[in-house]
Amino acid sequence: MPLTKTIQDWCTEHPVIAELVALDETTWFNPNIAAVADALPDVPLTRADMDDASARLQRFAAFIQSAFPQTREAGGIIESPLYPLPALQRELGTHPGQLWLKADNELPISGSIKARGGIYEVLAHAERLALDAGLLQPGDDYAKLDSDAARAFFGQYRIAVGSTGNLGLSIGIISARLGFQATVHMSADARQWKKDKLRAHGVQVIEYPTDYSVAVAEGRRQAEGDPFCHFVDDENSRQLFLGYAVAALRLRGQLRQAGIEVDAGHPLFVYLPCGVGGGPGGVAFGLKQVFGDAVHCLFAEPTHSPCMLLGVYTGLHEAVSVYDFGIDNATAADGLAVGRPSGFVGRTMQRLIDGYYTVSDDNLYRLLARMERCAGLRLEPSALAGVPGMQRVLEERQGYRQRLGLSERHMANATHLVWATGGSMVPSAEMDAYLATGRALLDPR
Numbered sequence: 217m218p219l220t221k222t223i224q225d226w227c228t229e230h231p232v233i234a235e236l237v238a239l240d241e242t243t244w245f246n247p248n249i250a251a252v253a254d255a256l257p258d259v260p261l262t263r264a265d266m267d268d269a270s271a272r273l274q275r276f277a278a279f280i281q282s283a284f285p286q287t288r289e290a291g292g293i294i295e296s297p298l299y300p301l302p303a304l305q306r307e308l309g310t311h312p313g314q315l316w317l318k319a320d321n322e323l324p325i326s327g328s329i330k331a332r333g334g335i336y337e338v339l340a341h342a343e344r345l346a347l348d349a350g351l352l353q354p355g356d357d358y359a360k361l362d363s364d365a366a367r368a369f370f371g372q373y374r375i376a377v378g379s380t381g382n383l384g385l386s387i388g389i390i391s392a393r394l395g396f397q398a399t400v401h402m403s404a405d406a407r408q409w410k411k412d413k414l415r416a417h418g419v420q421v422i423e424y425p426t427d428y429s430v431a432v433a434e435g436r437r438q439a440e441g442d443p444f445c446h447f448v449d450d451e452n453s454r455q456l457f458l459g460y461a462v463a464a465l466r467l468r469g470q471l472r473q474a475g476i477e478v479d480a481g482h483p484l485f486v487y488l489p490c491g492v493g494g495g496p497g498g499v500a501f502g503l504k505q506v507f508g509d510a511v512h513c514l515f516a517e518p519t520h521s522p523c524m525l526l527g528v529y530t531g532l533h534e535a536v537s538v539y540d541f542g543i544d545n546a547t548a549a550d551g552l553a554v555g556r557p558s559g560f561v562g563r564t565m566q567r568l569i570d571g572y573y574t575v576s577d578d579n580l581y582r583l584l585a586r587m588e589r590c591a592g593l594r595l596e597p598s599a600l601a602g603v604p605g606m607q608r609v610l611e612e613r614q615g616y617r618q619r620l621g622l623s624e625r626h627m628a629n630a631t632h633l634v635w636a637t638g639g640s641m642v643p644s645a646e647m648d649a650y651l652a653t654g655r656a657l658l659d660p661r
Contacts, residue, residue, distance in 0.1 A: 219540050226541070232529060236574065237541050239519045243573040243608045245616035248566065252508045255567035261454060261461075263505045266526070269336060269458040270465055276339045278359040283393050286324045294331055295322045298470045301634070303590040310606045313485075313630035316476075318467065321595050321639035326386035328638030329460070329495050329549070334386030334448065336459025338375060341446050342394050345373065367395030374399065376439045377448040378432030380491065381410040382551050382638050387448055388419035401426045401435035405546075405553040409643050419566060427545055428492070429537070429556045450494050451534070451558045460498025464506040471631075479512050482629045483622060487597050487605030489574075490515035490524050490636045491554040497561035499635065504568055511571045512620075516601035518577065520546035525572040527557040534559030549576045549598035551638055571616065573608050575601050578657055585654030594647050595639035602634035 220225070227234035235242040249255075277292030288293065294543045305315040306410060323331040346352040346361065347601040351369055354520050360366065377387040384400035391398035399420040402411060404427065411421045424431045432451060439447035450456060478484045484507060488496035493515075500513040515524055520543060527533040537556040538545050545555040560620075583600040609617070610627065617627070 219536070223541055225229055226530075230529070233526070233541065236282070236519075236522050236526065237543065239543070239576075240577055241519060241574055241579070242522070242523060242525070243423075243612065243614075245612060245614045246528070246566075246569060247569040247619075249570055250567040252504050254569070256504060258567060259335070259501055259564045261415045261458065261501065264649070265291070265458055266461045266465070266502055266505055267509050269340075270462045272340060272343065273336060273459075273462060276358050278357055279361045282362040284325055285390065290324075294324055294335060295466050296323045298467075298474060299591065299593070300474075301591055304586060305606075306635075307586060308603075308607065310610060310632075311343055312628040313610075313632050314626075315606055316631060316633045317591070317593070318463075318633055318635045319593070320463075320620065321599055321636045322638075325432075326389050327641035328382040328385070329499075329544075329635065330382040330386040330638075332463055333453075333456035333459035333495060333498060334377075334383050335390045336385060336395065336462070337448050337453060337455040338390045338396070340395075340455050341375070342370060345370070359658070360533065361394065370395035371397065372444065374439075374442065374445040376435050376445055378428065378435040378450065379403075379406065380428050380431075380550055380553055381406040383448075383450055384414060384421075388414040389417050392417045392419055399435070399438075401431040401438075403431040403553070407646070409552055409646060415639070423462075425516065428554045450492050452560045453494065456494050457498040457561075460495050461502030462507070464497050464502030467503070468506050475630050477629075478631065480510055482510070482631070483626055484511045485605065485609055485630060485632045486511060486513050486635060487602030487633070488513060488515055488635045489549075489552055490517050490600035491521075491552040491560035491598075492556075493524050493558040493565075495637070496635070497558065497565050499649070500565060500569060512609075512647065513568070514567075514571045514573065515569055516604050516605060517572065517574050518549045518552050518580070518598075518601070519543050519574045520547040520577070521549070521553050521555065522572075522574050523554050524557040524562060525574065527559070527562045527574065528566050528569070533557060533562040549580055549601060551598035552601065563577045569607075570620075573605065575604055579604065581650065581654035582657050583654070584650055585658055588651055588654075593636070593639075593640070594651070595636050596642050596647075597650060599636045599638050602636070605634065606632040
């Protein structure tokens with residue numbers, strides 16, 4: 217949709233947009249943030265929906281354990297660890313409070329946050345088909361789906377998705393393992409190794425010389441009218457959203473085990489890298505269901521791809537793209553290289569997300585090198601976007617903390633959680649190149 221004002225008019229009237237257009241690192245705290253009791257009704261999903269998703273994943277645990285031996289120790293539950301980051305916090309000089317990492321980069325099967333939503337949606341679709349056909353009965357051991365008979369049944373059906381990479385990996389790998397015919401429509405910024413890995417699993421990869429939105433639109437178009445094809449719609453899917461939301465139920469137990477309190481006097485700040493918005497939106501929804509007003513969620517985007525910030529700030533949501541403002545959507549954070557945000561997430565979560573900020577590629581690389589040096593953890597560039605969030609909150613000058621009654625005492629008791637979205641499957645040569653870039657930026661001599 218063409219803008220109703222010139223870019224110059226937008227920039228003159230809205231300094232935040234001027235910063236975004238200049239590709240400056242920007243922070244905007246949402247003045248419309250509302251109490252959970254008032255804002256959750258905006259979301260057409262409930263705690264019961266989230267609990268149902270959690271129960272479905274539990275039913276599939278036997279299948280996951282059988283089909284993916286790396287999950288046996290966890291009983292077929294796909295989950296990631298929680299790590300403290302004291303050395304990185306000291307190096308960054310961010311205090312008070314404590315800095316932690318939710319290491320979704322270590323999620324089994326596909327090595328990113330997309331293993332949550334992507335795998336869940338495919339499993340939910342497979343369950344519906346199997347129950348309708350009588351292949352499954354209520355109360356069955358779902359390990360029976362790891363069989364030649366089940367794969368022959370699912371082989372009649374197709375699954376398609378558009379992706380910059382990580383969602384495609386999760387959808388492709390789980391779909392192929394069940395026996396579905398899987399197709400991933402991938403944008404030009406997707407990494408070659410991700411395409412190669414999908415093809416090695418027998419997944420059809422269709423490449424486009426354009427961006428994520430075109431890959432999604434073309435995938436959706438090709439799936440329309442095919443009753444045997446299920447299209448995983450990253451921009452609008454409620455199933456994806458619920459798969460991500462289940463993370464909050466697991467996190468609650470992990471925080472308790474670590475002795476971390478989350479309540480009115482001990483706030484939890486969570487920093488979520490954001491592409492189209494489905495992953496961070498679903499996680500934030502789950503966190504608000506579990507922790508209520510004690511949790512504060514912020515979305516992080518590359519300076520060259522601030523689509524969600526633009527969509528929410530202007531109120532135009534999916535009707536606007538970064539290209540409309542002359543922003544090129546070219547970033548090393550390929551998982552976040554999205555030009556147009558999810559309208560579903562932007563609208564339903566717009567009173568539940570505390571703020572949005574952008575990070576330059578150079579700083580992502582610097583943080584990547586610092587994370588490896590301080591914590592021994594290797595993340596892909598997009599997964600570092602959450603790290604600056606703590607500093608942005610502590611240094612804010614927009615009255616955000618004052619509006620929410622977050623005193624110095626609250627901040628001293630706060631936990632800051634960076635959500636690491638991917639990295640463990642990056643080939644070693646590519647990761648070494650990332651680290652070399654980051655180290656050179658830290659020490660340019």
